[in-house]
Amino acid sequence: MIDSFLLSLITVIFVGGATAYLGSLMIAKRMALVGDALGHVALPGMGLALLLGLNVSLGAFIFLILGILLIWYFEMKTSLPMETLVGVVFVTSLAIGFLIVPEVELLEALFGDIAKVTLRGAILSVVLSFASIFVISMIYSKLVMANISEDLAKAEGVNIKKYNLIYLMLIAVVVALGIKVTGTLLVGALVIVPAAAAKNFSKNLKQYTYGSLAIGAISGVAGMLLYNLTGFPAGPLIVLVSCVFFLISLFLKR
């Protein structure tokens, strides 16, 4: 039997790294709060999974995909900004989620409980995180080009629609992974805070992306160690460690 603490530790390193790595693209695209809001979109999916006795992460993932498709559909139907649409979808999901998530599990769904991770769950998280990091690194320069200017990217022959779809799928995957660690309420922090901290002190793209990934992973480790010491829930501790990194980065600002 592998120590459950060790399992959670390995899981948060990978999940923290993957969410932060993708986060470096998301905050550059001014989509920081999309990750945050999507965390809440997962809530009804988790509730349904609990009611039906299915895998909670799978339920979260399916609802994330549905949420993304819904936002994408609304965006075509109205001229309201993305931000507003995400807002509408996320409060709706939250309200439904509160109604259907059983009360006993609600706290866990909201704040996560990585300490309870199983061997299978840990392996799945590590594999998916690793795969996400790999895919992100493969398409990073194309997405950066599309971020800078879609026209420029298209002139270079980048298929924007294809890469945007891959990008949105990646968001759904890493947010679903992140929810296991911090719960739906705080998953946005895994995406936003490490990237924001890295951006403050970075002189170039390399420092920024790998810095973000490293801060995400290190915050995971430090948060888990603090959890072991104090017994407070791991999710909020991980988030707070990354916030400390952010505060430090303010003084390292180049």
Added chain:
Amino acid sequence: MEEVILKVSNLNVELDGDKIIKNLSVDIEKGDIWVILGPNGAGKTVFLRTLLGVLPYRGKIEWKKKVKIDYVPQRLPMIKELPINVKEFFELKKATYREIINILNSVGMKEDILRKKMGDLSFGQFQRILIAWGLVDNPDVLLFDEPFAGVDVSGTESIYDLIERMHKERKLVILLVSHDLNIVYKFAKNVLCINKKQICYGKPKKVLNPKMLTELYGGGIKFYSHEHD
């Protein structure tokens, strides 16, 4: 007669129900410099973007096979959101270090600019880097969107010299969008005037006359004589 690089026939572009470009036709040959002239809102940028394949259109746009097109946009406001340095900006195009250094030399810049963040460049530096970025992978055609907008007179001269030199060295086809009549006199071998529809087309000396300019810009513009070689 040089080889035709781009043939546009009966181009129509409609965005959100507005007709932006009506029945535009033009042939562009190898080694040509074209200025696309027209007032603000005339559809010049839309024309460039349509040529790039970014916008839907009716009519025909036929590029010569395997032609390499590059685009130098007017500005890149979003680039400040990323801590990307000049070297990394070139690497997005998979340019090698040697290629980057060579092109920097051609636009009169030194290696030390490579470590600067794109967002920290001065306006003039930024403009040169964009031109260099357009040129680094040896395109056959370069599309410029208002490269002189917001540049002072001496800056305009040097960017103009630079484009002219690049054109000569590489036999590039250049399509340059501008709302500034001076640019045409200094620069163009050919001019295409548009204000939603095609108003003139051909050699500047032949086609630019007061009547045409009144039609292009409305009554407000004074036609001034110019020195030309």
